[in-house]
Amino acid sequence: xxxxxxxxxxxxxxxxxxxxxxxxxxxxxxxxxxxxxxxxxxxxxxxxxxxxxxxxxxxxxxxxxxxxxxxxxxxxxxxxxxxxxxxxxxxxxxxxxxxxxxxxxxxxxxxxxxxxxxxxxxxxxxxxxxxxxxxxxxxxxxxxxxxxxxxxxxxxxxxxxxxxxxxxxxxxxxxxxxxxxxxxxxxxxxxxxxxxxxxxxxxxxxxxxxxxxxxxxxxxxxxxxxxxxxxxxxxxxxxxxxxxxxxxxxxxxxxxxxxxxxxxxxxxxxxxxxxxxxxxxxxxxxxxxxxxxxxxxxxxxxxxxxxxxxxxxxxxxxxxxxxxxxxxxxxxx
Amino acid sequence: xxxxxxxxxxxxxxxxxxxxxxxxxxxxxxxxxxxxxxxxxxxxxxxxxxxxxxxxxxxxxxxxxxxxxxxxxxxxxxxxxxxxxxxxxxxxxxxxxxxxxxxxxxxxxxxxxxxxxxxxxxxxxxxxxxxxxxxxxxxxxxxxxxxxxxxxxxxxxxxxxxxxxxxxxxxxxxxxxxxxxxxxxxxxxxxxxxxxxxxxxxxxxxxxxxxxxxxxxxxxxxxxxxxxxxxxxxxxxxxxxxxxxxxxxxxxxxxxxxxxxxxxxxxxxxxxxxxxxxxxxxxxxxxxxxxxxxxxxxxxxxxxxxxxxxxxxxxxxxxxxxxxxxxxxxxxxxxxxxxxxxxxxxxxxxxxxxxxxxxxxxxxxxxxxxxxxxxxxxxxxxxxxxxxxxxxxxxxxx
Numbered sequence: 001x002x003x004x005x006x007x008x009x010x011x012x013x014x015x016x017x018x019x020x021x022x023x024x025x026x027x028x029x030x031x032x033x034x035x036x037x038x039x040x041x042x043x044x045x046x047x048x049x050x051x052x053x054x055x056x057x058x059x060x061x062x063x064x065x066x067x068x069x070x071x072x073x074x075x076x077x078x079x080x081x082x083x084x085x086x087x088x089x090x091x092x093x094x095x096x097x098x099x100x101x102x103x104x105x106x107x108x109x110x111x112x113x114x115x116x117x118x119x120x121x122x123x124x125x126x127x128x129x130x131x132x133x134x135x136x137x138x139x140x141x142x143x144x145x146x147x148x149x150x151x152x153x154x155x156x157x158x159x160x161x162x163x164x165x166x167x168x169x170x171x172x173x174x175x176x177x178x179x180x181x182x183x184x185x186x187x188x189x190x191x192x193x194x195x196x197x198x199x200x201x202x203x204x205x206x207x208x209x210x211x212x213x214x215x216x217x218x219x220x221x222x223x224x225x226x227x228x229x230x231x232x233x234x235x236x237x238x239x240x241x242x243x244x245x246x247x248x249x250x251x252x253x254x255x256x257x258x259x260x261x262x263x264x265x266x267x268x269x270x271x272x273x274x275x276x277x278x279x280x281x282x283x284x285x286x287x288x289x290x291x292x293x294x295x296x297x298x299x300x301x302x303x304x305x306x307x308x309x310x311x312x313x314x315x316x317x318x319x320x321x322x323x324x325x326x327x328x329x330x331x332x333x
Numbered sequence: 334x335x336x337x338x339x340x341x342x343x344x345x346x347x348x349x350x351x352x353x354x355x356x357x358x359x360x361x362x363x364x365x366x367x368x369x370x371x372x373x374x375x376x377x378x379x380x381x382x383x384x385x386x387x388x389x390x391x392x393x394x395x396x397x398x399x400x401x402x403x404x405x406x407x408x409x410x411x412x413x414x415x416x417x418x419x420x421x422x423x424x425x426x427x428x429x430x431x432x433x434x435x436x437x438x439x440x441x442x443x444x445x446x447x448x449x450x451x452x453x454x455x456x457x458x459x460x461x462x463x464x465x466x467x468x469x470x471x472x473x474x475x476x477x478x479x480x481x482x483x484x485x486x487x488x489x490x491x492x493x494x495x496x497x498x499x500x501x502x503x504x505x506x507x508x509x510x511x512x513x514x515x516x517x518x519x520x521x522x523x524x525x526x527x528x529x530x531x532x533x534x535x536x537x538x539x540x541x542x543x544x545x546x547x548x549x550x551x552x553x554x555x556x557x558x559x560x561x562x563x564x565x566x567x568x569x570x571x572x573x574x575x576x577x578x579x580x581x582x583x584x585x586x587x588x589x590x591x592x593x594x595x596x597x598x599x600x601x602x603x604x605x606x607x608x609x610x611x612x613x614x615x616x617x618x619x620x621x622x623x624x625x626x627x628x629x630x631x632x633x634x635x636x637x638x639x640x641x642x643x644x645x646x647x648x649x650x651x652x653x654x655x656x657x658x659x660x661x662x663x664x665x666x667x668x669x670x671x672x673x674x675x676x677x678x679x680x681x682x683x684x685x686x687x688x689x690x691x692x693x694x695x696x697x698x699x700x701x702x703x704x705x706x707x708x709x710x711x712x713x714x715x716x717x718x719x720x721x722x723x724x725x726x727x728x729x730x731x
Contacts, residue, residue, distance in 0.1 A: 046425070046426075047425045048421070048422065048425035048426040051421045051425055055418065148507070148536075154508065155507060155508050155511075156439055156507045156508050156536075157438055157439050157442055157462065157464075157508040158413065158439055158442065158443070160442050160443065160445070160446040160469055161446055161469075175450050177425075246414070249417075250413065250414060250417040250443060250447070251443075251446040251447060251450060252413055252417065252442070252443040252446055252447075254413050254439050254442075254443070256412050256413060256414060256439075257414060293418075293422075300371065300372070300408060
């Protein structure tokens with residue numbers, strides 16, 4: 001255990017250049033504001049805003065999962081949509097084909113995805129850089145192809161009728177926007193806290209050490225390979241969680257959710273938000289969903305303008321939106 | 334300002350506020366959401382669907398029971414997840430009363446589930462998958478086109494009854510391909526024929542049909558019955574001709590294989606092509622003559638099958654709204670109850686709905702492409718026959 005502790009201050013420094021105490025106050029303020037906003041939203045907004053918020057939170061969980069790998073471990077995966085899709089397919093198969101209740105299907109799905117992502121991760125993390133990008137993409141396409149072919153899950157048509165949680169014992173129906181919003185918010189906050197807890201743990205410090213200098217981490221005696229597989233698995237499971245929420249939100253799952261475009265959107269969100277902050281992917285997801293939505297209200301060719309917007313973010317916002325915000329605060333001080 | 338003046342202003346404001354909703358009630362337009370894949374591979378046919386829809390609304394003066402009708406369009410990008418976002422936007426942001434559109438079956442399956450949960454009537458334009466009004470049926474979902482079984486079972490039976498004994502089917506290996514060709518096979522074999530082989534080619538992954546066409550040529554079939562759409566259709570027709578199979582094993586398809594959109598790319602190769610269609614602009618009936626005239630007047634060209642599908646969709650929605658006096662009932666299932674009683678002469682033939690809100694296909698047409706007077710390809714109707722019933726499978730009672 002002692003050797004984990006030694007690396008912690010180094011990692012903190014690599015992560016945040018601000019003094020620790022100022023950061024804490026700031027972090028608490030940001031978190032409190034977010035929590036308040038989450039709680040108040042249903043009372044002050046329309047049904048449609050809640051729906052958008054649900055989309056933001058689901059995308060945020062997906063991007064957070066991906067960020068464990070991209071931001072903290074320094075491994076850019078172009079195939080994490082496979083876990084997103086597997087999450088949705090998992091509960092689809094569990095509930096519709098095996099007839100299991102949702103409370104059983106969800107944990108079984110997460111365990112299965114953990115096992116699959118550990119195996120896939122064990123193979124993929126043997127490579128790095130462009131090769132890692134390509135091999136994750138290849139795995140993603142493989143699962144996509146399987147989903148298209150599989151008659152059990154209706155091939156390209158996909159499966160409809162994915163259930164939302166049954167809350168009738170509380171006298172609530174998850175079909176309603178407010179209730180579903182609450183459910184997604186709870187899961188998203190839990191997922192975010194889990195990710196935050198892990199990346200700020202000794203385990204997370206080792207991941208950052210791997211990102212900063214893998215050889216040095218190895219020289220310090222860490223089993224770098226095992227840590228990378230661990231990070232891959234964790235990120236796979238969080239992405240699967242997002243996939244489960246997405247399938248419940250749309251009542252539907254089909255192979256499109258495993259497409260490379262969907263993986264790419266995850267990477268975009270991470271980059272827009274800023275890869276070296278826990279909240280980064282969430283903010284990236286919010287910007288991604290809202291800017292796209294705003295642009296699509298103005299023009300049908302919104303993808304063109306979204307591309308331009310993305311280029312501007314990359315060109316002018318170092319460290320994404322969160323990075324730019326931090327720089328701004330730094331200057332203002 | 335004196336107190337009295339303030340009071341007068343206040344009273345004026347309050348009464349204006351109180352009156353506003355009443356006045357607004359009279360002129361608030363009834364909103365129809367229209368979800369179609371406007372861009373991407375199906376852009377051309379979808380443009381015609383939209384045009385047909387506009388012709389139908391124009392026929393009613395864009396009004397129902399004196400209330401203006403407004404159409405809010407949304408692009409589903411052929412992706413179910415995007416379709417879900419657009420559905421939520423239409424329902425929650427634009428507050429549409431009813432939704433039309435819905436072309437590809439995966440989008441339609443996602444939409445029908447949402448419609449069922451949100452209790453929002455959705456009237457599909459194409460969405461031929463049998464499940465839409467079968468296994469996945471919902472009291473909030475209708476379809477104005479026809480089911481895969483209605484079209485292809487009817488076509489299969491027709492050819493068998495014409496004395497054709499052996500046929501090979503060929504299509505892309507995906508859901509729509511399977512439901513279409515399986516329906517054709519059932520119809521053909523129930524009529525006494527034999528499908529000697531069913532060939533499945535990779536969906537949107539190949540441009541080389543030589544292996545498939547070779548197998549089809551060697552199968553001993555009298556002709557190939559194929560379903561392809563878009564650029565795949567053009568390539569299949571071209572390569573089939575390149576292999577010199579036109580005389581030996583002709584290629585016969587449905588209206589998508591010989592879609593008019595592909596005619597310019599095929600040139601003279603289309604001449605002599607035979608296909609089964611649910612509509613042709615030359616169909617001899619009063620409703621069609623009126624539709625073709627209106628369409629020509631608005632767009633200066635003849636409508637194709639997609640335009641007719643869009644028209645049927647728009648007209649069904651408008652006729653239902655008229656029955657309801659231009660108001661959406663509080664129980665939105667009432668919209669579908671009214672829709673089931675809609676019965677009209679459409680350009681393609683009579684349209685009526687079965688108990689699962691699925692439009693029935695009264696007629697199918699066998700069409701040959703011939704050289705018209707102006708040297709351009711034109712359609713000639715060879716025969717007409719009736720479409721089949723839908724597959725059973727709906728478990729919900731409406």
